[in-house]
Amino acid sequence: MKTVLITGANRSIGLETTKQLSEKGLFVYLGSRDLAKGEEVVKELNEKGFQNIKAIQIDVTNDESVLAAKNSIEKEQGKLDILINNAGILGDIPQDPSSTSVPNIQHVFDTNFFGVIRVTQAFLDLLKKSDSPRIGNITSGLGSLTLHSDPSWKYYGINAVSYISSKAALNAFTVTLAKELKDLPFKVNSIDPGYTATDFNHHNGPGSVESAASFIIKHTLLDEDGPTGKFYSNDIEDESEESPW
Known part of the structure; x- marks a missing residue:
């Protein structure tokens, strides 16, 4: 049975x-x-018939928390x-580029960018023990610099500088990590689940969590011939589903 770790999984798309x-x-x-919230969610899922789910405490901004989660999974599974x-x-x-404070930007980066790096680096050894390791970095179409440069884009003009820049940086991490691991059986991709109605955005957005999750899984559970180092978006109306960087 393959094992998966999903960070921020106690609500919404996760x-x-x-x-x-x-x-x-x-x-x-x-x-x-x-952890208490996570365990309550797992209890509710079990009551609805979902099995093989375990809550694990992990704060992606905290080194000790990430290491403890890694050690627990290693002890229980031996790999990821x-x-x-x-x-x-x-x-x-608001997050206007001219006025958003550096602490605000740093706070967002600590979760969206540094948090991903912290977790990924901590779990790489366990992932390398898998026959088919996969890493899905959940990003946003707002992280596309190409689209932000296109006045015809439907989200052109959104200036959430903290969030946008953190996701652009995350995409850069995806590309460089995929290149580093290209000679190993890893598949590493940035995945934008699309503009989805969740608690994150006060339930704005046309997409459903069901569609978002299905899209994430589609571009994470790849076979050995699957792509790596790509940026996929559920908002791209194209057969390839690839977003420009």
Whole structure:
């Protein structure tokens, strides 16, 4: 049975991804910054028939928390097959580039960018023990510099500098990590689940969590011939589903 760790999985897209992976027969570690909340969610899922899910405490901004989660999974499983870096924050609004404070930007980067690096580096050894290691970095279409430079783009003019720049940086990390690991059986991709109605955005957005989770899984559970170092978006109306960087 393959094992998965999903950070920020106690609600919204992360939770739905947990449910869908459980239904596919994978063992899922539901990462939650607050363990009690995570365990309550798992209890509710069990009551609804979902199995092979375990809550694990992980605060992606805290080295000790990440290391403790890594040690627990190593002790229980010996390896990790799939890492989905889903935890993310929006930050304070508004985020105009000319006035947003450096501490605000740093706060968002600590979760959305440094948090992903912290978790990924901590779990690389366990992922290398898998026959088919996969890393899905959950990003946003707002992280595309190409689209932000296009006045015809439907989200052109959004200036959430903390969030946008953190996701652009995350995409850069994805590309460089995929290149570093290209000679190993890793698949590393940036995945934008699309503009989805969740608690994150006060339930704005046309997309559903079911569609978002399905899209994440599609571009994470790849076979050995699957792509790596790509940027996929659920908002791209193209057969390739690839977003420009």
